[in-house]
Amino acid sequence: MRYLFFTLPFALMLTGCATSDLTVEGGVGQTAAVTAEAVEPKTAVMNASTGAKMDIPNIEQRFAMWQSDFTTRAVAKGYAPQLLADTVGRARFNAKAVEKNNSQPEFTRPVWAYINSAANPDRIRTGQAEMAQHKAELDDIERIYGVPRQILTAIWGLESAYGNIMGTHDIIDSYSTFAFEGRRVKFGETQLYAALDLVQSGAVRIDQLTGSWAGAMGMTQFIPTTFRDYAVDFDRNGNTDLWGSEADALASAANYLTRSGWKVGQPVMSEVVLPNGFDYSTTETVRKPVSEWIALGVRPANGLTYSPAASALEAKLLAPAGHRGPKFLTFRNFDAIKKYNNSTSYVMGIASLGDALIGETAIRNPWPESDQPISFADKERLQRRLTALGYDTGGVDGQVGPATRKAIRAWQSANGVPADGYVEQTLLARILGQ
Template sequence: MLPPDLLPPEFVQCIDGLRAQALSAGVDAAVFDRHVRHLTPDFTVLPLLDKQPEFSTPIWDYLSGLVDQERVDDGKAMLSTHAQTLSRVAAQYGVDAPSVVAVWGVESNFGRNFGKRPLLVSLTTLSCMGRRQAFFRGELISALQIVQSGDVEAQALVGSWAGAFGHTQFMPSTFQRIAVDGDGDGRRDLVASVPDALASTANFLKVAGWRSGEPWGYEVRLPEAGAGTVSGRTERLPLSNWTSQGIVRADGGAITLPPSTPAALLLPAGRQGPAFLVFRNFDAIYSYNAAESYALAIALLSDRLRGGTGLRTPWPTPDPGLSRSERRELQVLLLARGHAIGEADGMIGTLSRQAIQQEQLRLGLQPVDGRAGQQILRALRDGAPAATPPATSPATSAKVPIALPAIAPVVPPPPMPESGRK
């Protein structure tokens, strides 16, 4: 913390206004002064308000890292470890265990990745600077109310730059509305209590309109022509409309829902890729974070946790995406060729993409786009290491262009929080 005389005057003035607003919302003056009054703003969160991805993400890349065998195996282990809690949660909220665990896996990798930013610092900064200050002020006040209630201690409120925290990444205002005490200790703690997090997630889906015993949807097969001219989550038609066009389940199973059930057709990669009929429970998942690709990741992971074998229709690409273990392997191969990309952590960032571009140039691969796919992985597996590191070191220079071409279809970045969980 900086002393008040070293803080930007406009920030100090904003803090005064926040204090009055927080007190009027029931936050004790002592709580505000202790945790916010003299906070040093974190200016690094401001660019994230308008951050654009460095390159567009194909849907097959997005899903390959979120629904990989590693996450499936971990999820099945969590189903076993927390079977008693999940059974109780399913009975109370009507949401099946694989769906709840799939949210947990996508949101925080089963508690491994909470985020690293102190929420009160981020939210205070965003309450005083940048766009959407009113939204973040509401989240800051909710966070202070959580601390004041004793549910979660201030130092444990660590998460994303925008304020999501805990095992299943609730925003503070969503926590206030929906979080529940799943372990019976009198507190709602989504950070230290897995039962609280699992029960709260099930409660979120229930409030969002989850229908117990119904599927989120199915992968389907389209007829050769005719169907698929209308698609998108909001283009709902009676199920009978779709089946009458010749749409059937890709696995050959029966669609047992009533013919009047509202359903929508998703074609995330066009008619040549996997197609899905989705129902009300898909919308409930979508409300957790408003992006169809995100909801599809959770839906497909939940199917794998039920014992499903994955998609029947391949993605329409000659260069499929990489699982997280394959991404780590790719980075190990890049490191062995002298590229200073840091740790082989499976996170394909700027340095890894620059190194991939240089290897694509060296190996004569097209396009030279810095994308981590099966093509570059196979080439590096099969090829001998470069005799010397590339002339342009990605650690010190960026002479290789980073303007990467879009590959359709692309996945937009998750939307900014509006309401609900994020």
């Protein structure tokens, strides 16, 4: 907070976040499940006209055909045949990856539940110890990239529990499965080529390529394209080691944020209070100078006053749990962290854990924890009802995106409810009952 407030240091606002139980869904602890396809037997059927038996290739045989086909195409692109033999050539179909890839959680965790888990006492304590232990590396990284240590440490803490939960799946298996299986062919192949690039360039060894079921690797949980394009060998030992080198991992996170638009010295977010009767229709969508928000009655929640430098920054207003929950101004660095993981809860978790790591408090006002979240099916019902009432939700997909939020705000405005775009069970019942 060198300049956010007149009287407080600015550092606490610089924090950002993520947790292993929050982001590494495919990392560890997954129960083994086998899809019907994966156990499909080699089947002999009768040819209708001749009565002769013919073999339908089973999944292993079809996967082997895909391996051969991909290898041919990769070699044509210039990848070494031996590299293909040692990677894709030895891959195994991963039924679990397919199953995880196709699953859709029924409920999204409320933002406060995510944040409370992200910045839990154990993660704070461990993070502070890690931050002290790696002070020398963090000093260097902060100097070179300008990203505060508590943000990098928070990312490390959320992505992999400080390197303790990185996943042990063979990522060549996962991406080969995605590329073979049909629904994510392009993604799977793009990631496979990036993984091959990593090995062919000498950045990593084949035996290092382990990660979550979804193919995210190391302490920062980078997928291969991110790894190839943003990871750095900060300790210069010739290996870009996001699994074993804290220096490489933390610097890679810093490099990714820097290239995602991180603004040195600026905050991530700042909790605010709003005057009675505030027009919520501008939340999330409108970006304007802090001074203009102040003119509308927006005030820092900590009772201090924004400095002139902070007042000149552009910010958006965020009310992630609606008008009854805490509100925030979010800055460019909020968006930079969002490029790491496109989730408001994730960024707020990073910010909260980061602040906690340096003894600051990101969020003072209480969450409406008695609110009952709405399910995927509820969201579909909500979209159908709003559409029937003449509010365009852009279709029915069970996801509350910008179009649906806009429709909710319009309904709220027309019905005397603060237009915060936030729906829990009580408001859902009211909309469905109309």
